[in-house]
Amino acid sequence: MNRFVKGLRLALALVLGLPFLVFLLPIFLVYVFVERRAGRPLPFDFKALWASAFDRNEQTITPRSSPPNSDAVFRSNVVENLDRATRDDLNQGGADPENLRTNVKTIGIALVTHGGSPLGGEICRNLARLGYRVGVAWQHDREIADGIVTTIRQMGGEADALFLDLGNPDKIQNFISEAEKMFGGSPDLLVNNVAHLIPTPIQDTSWEMMSSALQINLQGPMWLALKVAVRMTENRGGGHIIHVMDLFGERPLKGYLAYSAARAGLIMATKALAGELGPKVRVNAVAPGAMITFEIKNEEKEQGKASAPPLWECIPQVQPKAVISALRYLLDAHWVTGEVLHVDGGRRMFQIGTSPFLG
Incomplete structure (x- = not known):
């Protein structure tokens, strides 16, 4: 039997x-x-x-490797450079940024545009904690950028302030050249953190205002991404570009026609660049809800644009910590490119006319 x-x-x-x-x-x-x-x-x-x-002695299976030539400059998992306790805190999103010090090995060069803004400063400090040498780009806020650089150096990191004018292609090229000279190599990471809210109400706008809004919020960041990607590919074998967006690229903001159109264009540019530059260079975007700062409030109050909505009174703010968590995810997500990661608490799902903050 x-x-x-x-x-x-x-x-x-x-x-x-x-x-x-x-x-x-x-x-x-x-x-x-x-x-x-x-x-x-x-x-x-x-x-x-x-x-x-x-083999009884082998208990784990090696995870799927990252694609060759894609993010070749990132040393496997950037979080592996941290001590265990800090790594656990970061993974859980619970580490207090002010209590973290840079005690990791250098893993690459990162350039952050508008580094003097509140969000830009947080991005710069967190990248330094991960082991990046950080180029803090500034245009009108040199003192603030220098302060961020000083903070990073006091933490034990490496950083320098660099001038950048996104409205001038020659200045963009100079910015890249100066960064390479200062850090001794091409960047591994570019964080395009630019959002210049220029009101363009349809009843009271001009060609110059609209051109400025489109150039600073779309053409300049896209040109910078293209030029940096060339250097990444030639000298690093690959890299990563992250655009910091907002919900107005998908849900237009009343009174800011050109700005909304520019943000929508940068979303499509993110996807198009990912297709053009992959697999060596990844291109992604983080789209938080509105992050209205006191600087923006004062700037708009001084402009006295009565036809534009009072942003600081009607838009719930997204905390920088949420954006930082999204950036950390994208840094380690080697198979993610051409994606827009929304960090807005679901606010983009409001329809125009029913949203409490879109007018």
Whole structure:
């Protein structure tokens, strides 16, 4: 009886396994050949699978590797550079940024535009904690940028302030050249953190105002991304570009026609650049809800634009910590490109006319 059962099991195994051996195995081998020839990693680490199946001492399977030439400058997982306690805090989003000090090895060069803004400053400090040498770009706020640089250096990090005018292509090229000279290499990461709210109410605007809004919020950041991507590819083998957006690229803001159009354009530019530059350079965006600062409040009050909505009174703010968490995710998500990561508490889902903050 035992022989009969064993024979039945063997026959069943042959019936089930024969189609795989005859049809599926050759197809799988062709797939492996094509993927290898294209330079892409396989979905499995066969050595680790074999070890986990037959070696009792191997307890884990090696995770899927990142694509070659994509983010080649990032040393596997940037969080691995941190001590265990700090890493756990970061993963849980619970670490107090003010209590963290830079005690990690340098993993690359990061450039952050509008680094003197409240959000830009937080981004610069957090990138320094992760081990980046940070270029803090400024245009009108040199003293604030210098203060951020001083803070980073006191933490034990490396940073310098760099002038950048996104309305001038020559100034953009000078910014890149100065950064490479200052840090001794091309950037691994560009964080395009620019949002200049220029009111363009349809009843009271001008060609110059509209051109300025489009140039600063769309053409300049896109040109900078293109030029930096060239340097990343030539000298680093790859890199990562992150645009910091807001919800107004998908839900237009009343009184800010050109700004809303520019943000929508930068969302599409993010996706187009990802297709043009991949797989060596990843391009993503973070789209938080409105982050209205006291500087913006005062600027708009001084302009006296009565036709524009009082942003600081009607838009709930998104905390910088939420944006920082999204940036950390994208830094380590080596297979994510061409994506817009929304960090707005679901506010983009309001329809125009029903939203309490879109007018």
